[in-house]
Amino acid sequence: MFVLNPQSGTPIYRQLVDQVTRLISGGQLTPGTELPSVRELAELHAVNPMTISKAYTLLETEGLLERQRGKPMRVATRRRNQAPLAQRLQQLEAAAAELALAARQLEIGKKELLTLVGDQWEKENG
Amino acid sequence: MADPTVSVRDLTTWRDSKAVLDSISADVLPGDIIGVLGKNGAGKTTLLETLLGFSRPDRGSVAVFGEDALHLSAAAKARIGFLPQQDELFGMLNGRQQLAIVAAFHAHWDHALIERLTAEWTVPLTRRIDSLSVGERQKLGVLAALGHHPDLLVLDEPVASLDPIARRQFLQQLFAIGENERRAVLFSSHIVSDLERAANKVWIVKDGRLHWQGELDALKESVVRLHIRSRAPLPANLAAPNALATRIDGNTAMVTVTQWQPALADTLASQFDARIDVEGLGLEDIFLELHR
Numbered sequence: 495m496f497v498l499n500p501q502s503g504t505p506i507y508r509q510l511v512d513q514v515t516r517l518i519s520g521g522q523l524t525p526g527t528e529l530p531s532v533r534e535l536a537e538l539h540a541v542n543p544m545t546i547s548k549a550y551t552l553l554e555t556e557g558l559l560e561r562q563r564g565k566p567m568r569v570a571t572r573r574r575n576q577a578p579l580a581q582r583l584q585q586l587e588a589a590a591a592e593l594a595l596a597a598r599q600l601e602i603g604k605k606e607l608l609t610l611v612g613d614q615w616e617k618e619n620g
Numbered sequence: 621m622a623d624p625t626v627s628v629r630d631l632t633t634w635r636d637s638k639a640v641l642d643s644i645s646a647d648v649l650p651g652d653i654i655g656v657l658g659k660n661g662a663g664k665t666t667l668l669e670t671l672l673g674f675s676r677p678d679r680g681s682v683a684v685f686g687e688d689a690l691h692l693s694a695a696a697k698a699r700i701g702f703l704p705q706q707d708e709l710f711g712m713l714n715g716r717q718q719l720a721i722v723a724a725f726h727a728h729w730d731h732a733l734i735e736r737l738t739a740e741w742t743v744p745l746t747r748r749i750d751s752l753s754v755g756e757r758q759k760l761g762v763l764a765a766l767g768h769h770p771d772l773l774v775l776d777e778p779v780a781s782l783d784p785i786a787r788r789q790f791l792q793q794l795f796a797i798g799e800n801e802r803r804a805v806l807f808s809s810h811i812v813s814d815l816e817r818a819a820n821k822v823w824i825v826k827d828g829r830l831h832w833q834g835e836l837d838a839l840k841e842s843v844v845r846l847h848i849r850s851r852a853p854l855p856a857n858l859a860a861p862n863a864l865a866t867r868i869d870g871n872t873a874m875v876t877v878t879q880w881q882p883a884l885a886d887t888l889a890s891q892f893d894a895r896i897d898v899e900g901l902g903l904e905d906i907f908l909e910l911h912r
Contacts, residue, residue, distance in 0.1 A: 500816040503844065503900020505837035536795060540788055541817045542653060543795055545837075595897055 495530070498539045506541055510549035512585070518558055518569055519582055528566045529559065622650045623686060625772050625804040626671060630680035633670060633828075640666050641677065642828040648772070651801045653794060655819030655836070656808035657907055663828040664808045665705055668776050671806075672702060684772065698726065701770030705777050707761040711750030715743060715760050719767070726768035734767045741789055754781040762790065766797070773797065775807040779814060787811065791818050812904040822903070824910060831910060836903070843906045844880045848873040850894035860888060865912045876901070876909045 496513050498506055517523040529535075532550060536543035550567050553559040559567045597607045626648035633641040640663050648654060658664045670677050673689030682689035685696045692700075709718055715738075723729035738745060743759045744752065752760070758781045766773055779787045791814060797803050809815055815822065815836075822839055824832040832839060843864070848854065849872050858868055861884065864876045877884065885896040901909065 501813055501902045501904075503840055503902055503905075505840045506816075507837060508841075537792065540791055542798065542820060544651075544653075544798065544820050548837075591897065 496535070496539075498541060500539075500541055506545045507549040507552070510535075510546065511552050514549070514553055515556075515558060515585060519585070523569050525569050525571045527569045529568065531566045624649055624683075625652075625685065626806075627683040628671065628680070629682070631667075631670060631677050631682060632679040633666060633675070633677045639828045641670060644680070644828075644830050646823065646830055646833050648804045648806055650771070650804055651798065652821055653798050653805045653819050654807070654821045654823055655815035656806060656823045656825060657810075657812070657815065657903075658808070658825035659911065662825045664825050665776055666828075667825060668774055668806065668808065669704075672700065672774060698768070699771040701765040701768065701773040703761050703765040703775045703778050707757060709749050709757065709761060709764070712748060714748055715745035715752075718749060718760065719745070719764060722764045723767060728769065729767050730769060731767075733769075734763055737763055737793065741786060755783065755786065758782060759786060762793075766793070769797075769800075769803075771803050773803065773805045773807075775805070777808055777810070779809060779811060787814055794818050812902075812907065816903050824907065826911065839906060840900060840903070842880055843876065843878050843901055843909065845899040845901055845905075845909075846875045846877060846885070846888065847897040847899060848875065848888060848892060848894045849897075850892045852893065854892060854894075858892070860884070864909050 496510060498509055500506055532543050532546045535546045550559060554561055558570055560570045561567055624647040628644055628646045631641050631644040632639060656664050669675055671682055673692055676690060684692060687693060687696050741759050744756060762778050779790055794805055797805060819836055822836045823830055853870055854868050854873050856868060858873055860875045860877055862877045862879045864878060867874045889896050
């Protein structure tokens with residue numbers, strides 16, 4: 495469900511927070527969906543459970559996840575006001591910067607790049 | 621906050637008129653899994669041994685569970701598990717006999733745990749220890765260090781000779797230990813990818829000093845590499861604040877900085893009329909950059 499790369503320059507907890515946030519704003523993770531337990535995720539990815547727990551706690555503070563007594567964390571059921579567009583766009587900034595850099599290195603123009611992104615968008619949204 | 625498990629203050633040790641430990645101060649807190657990194661000869665082993673009171677520092681002090689490390693009570697010693705770099709297993713015994721001797725020293729030896737791990741890690745118990753492979757011997761050493769559920773587990777290069785599967789099993793055991801918030805683990809290793817999975821904190825030892833200590837996450841957020849691309853040639857004396865390394869090549873430059881703040885990118889961009897791309901670094905790269 496998640497791609498965690500311990501060797502990345504981005505801390506593991508940050509990778510998890512970003513992915514959960516994206517999946518929730520994208521609607522793939524719907525309200526009430528239960529997430530894997532800290533232990534399950536830590537074992538699956540062979541990472542320190544503390545780092546998973548840190549990510550979950552942060553997501554809980556942000557109101558994206560809620561803790562249930564004796565059960566796994568789940569996506570918050572209370573209908574949240576959607577974050578403002580600017581804030582959602584901000585989450586894409588890093589990915590956009592990376593894409594733009596790669597395009598520049600390949601000497602791909604803005605128009606071609608935008609077409610590519612547009613095509614990909616069509617594919618994703620069927 | 622909980623009392624520190626280990627409290628190191630101004631630790632200094634001289635050898636042949638060179639400081640092998642130089643003014644080291646640090647704490648190990650309950651719940652910590654600390655990875656100790658350093659080049660060969662940087663002082664890791666001396667640090668770990670001095671920490672446990674095996675050698676007397678020339679200056680400074682160490683407290684373990686609040687007691688002077690040089691005069692630990694039997695009760696405090698019973699709460700420590702230690703695997704030295706050169707293990708102290710008896711070559712003429714077999715694994716079962718060796719573990720029985722260690723177990724006899726501890727009132728609360730967890731026979732069930734050790735039996736389970738012996739099977740999972742495929743440690744041969746019936747062969748003489750001096751006939752075991754280096755890796756098998758290392759696994760036995762780790763078992764001997766943790767069977768009494770120490771509150772402080774110190775491992776000097778515990779996985780150097782283990783294969784990837786055994787290393788993964790070892791990490792899982794570290795996590796199981798870490799689940800108990802009373803316990804602390806301190807381990808040195810050159811296998812940086814293991815440290816990245818296991819450690820919540822990192823100590824980087826360089827020339828006898830603790831060159832960096834703190835949370836691994838904070839280290840990764842602090843040290844980044846900036847790629848600067850300007851329209852004009854960059855000045856040869858380009859100096860970014862907190863730069864660790866600077867390489868300038870015509871219109872472009874690569875600068876590794878610590879204490880990274882996003883605002884720095886804007887400052888540099890306007891200062892040099894340049895584009896700034898920020899690259900996060902893995903621990904191995906950070907380690908190398910800190911040694912330039």
